[in-house]
Amino acid sequence: MRLLLLEDDHILNETLHLFLSKEGYKVDTALSIEEAETLTFNNSYDLYLLDINLPQGNGIDLLKSLRYAEDTTPTIFITALTDMNSMSEGFKLGAIDYIKKPFDPQELLIRIAAKFSTCTLTYKHLEFDPKSQIIRSEGAIIDLGNVQLKIFEKLLSQCGSVIKKEELYECLEHISDTALRVAITKIKQKLDIDIKNIRGKGYILEKL
Structure with missing residues (x-):
């Protein structure tokens, strides 16, 4: 924090x-x-x-x-x-x-x-409970893979800040630019949110 x-x-x-x-x-x-x-x-x-x-x-x-x-x-x-x-x-x-x-x-x-300890993070239509690691969209639970969940949590917890690729690599099982891009694409599709790529710096989930 x-x-x-x-x-x-x-x-x-x-x-x-x-x-x-x-x-x-x-x-x-x-x-x-x-x-x-x-x-x-x-x-x-x-x-x-x-x-x-x-x-x-x-x-x-x-x-x-x-x-x-x-x-x-x-x-x-x-x-x-x-x-x-x-x-x-x-x-x-x-x-x-x-x-x-x-x-x-x-x-x-x-x-x-x-x-x-029981703080729920919200973003648009999403609710994320860091303690239970559960994501809900309008009450329905959304299942993300472990890697995608870690990346989403990192982006959400630092919403509005650019997260360096090197920091997001820590969430991956096999480190590569391709693996990171694929994971973020899946997060965007599953959660219906926009995650921007800041060229040469990293990724950001912009504040609403």
Whole structure:
């Protein structure tokens, strides 16, 4: 999973970055709303961790602007606030959880794991459960081969980002450009989706 952490406290920012990175998460950090906005523009994330109280504004306003831009990334707020109105507004915008300062980093890790252990990824008419590895189209289960499933999961989990061919090769039983092209063609046909080939770079499942 790739996370974006927005926290203006330098020490807490560095502590959480180190802790989450050691647990296997890829973490980009921002100390300001401006930095966070730039990162969300240039990258695709699985989860936002947003502080609410910031010198230039607050994390709720940032999430509101992201939602207006049709960014539906799940969000956990980090806050010292106990204001119920702020919490209510955050949940209306699609926040999946709050964690109140001060907190043990282990608690944040537990909350992230709990929220994503049964998280279903959606794309157009498709629903994918990473835990059960089941793909559904309008309720009907679609059977993909093991190789195709791995490739689809990688593309979907990093939707909007170009995945290098070398990374997709890891999903293949026998590595070759032809085998990769065939697998992706079958995925497109079975799932009725478009996967674009970015010449010389790799493949991308574009954001909707």
